[in-house]
Amino acid sequence: MKWNGFEVPDKEVDRLVDALGISMAEAAELWLTDNGKVVNEEQEKANKQAEKAPRRYEHGAKPRKTSTKERKVDENKRDLLKIIQNALENSGNCTNFVQNNEVDLHFTAFGDDFTVKLTKHRKKK
Secondary structure (H helix, E strand, C coil): CEECCEECCHHHHHHHHHHHCCCHHHHHHHHHHHCCCCCCHHHHHHHHHHHHCCCCHHHCCCCCCCCCCCCCCCHHHHHHHHHHHHHHHHHCCEEEEEEECCCEEEEEECCEEEEEECCCCCCCC
């Protein structure tokens, strides 16, 4: 269907007519408006206001500064995971130990894979 010089899908017009109970002309106009083919005064006003609105830093032209903080290694957590690993090794049922930093310990036991994650909680104020 052609409306105001634009091709409007008949399926969409029929769907809008059935769903909203409006005429075919109104449905075609609504489809064109929704899909940005025709802009009314309200939309024009909203677009101008949006252009004037301040932009967030994330969307600006300037790139973000990258952080140069070095990651702190928690020796206490690393030691605790070593103690856990030694205990599991001594049990004789665990193999294939892989320690990721001081966060978790991955191993195989009884034919299944397991991961032990160690979390250090902050002190309550």
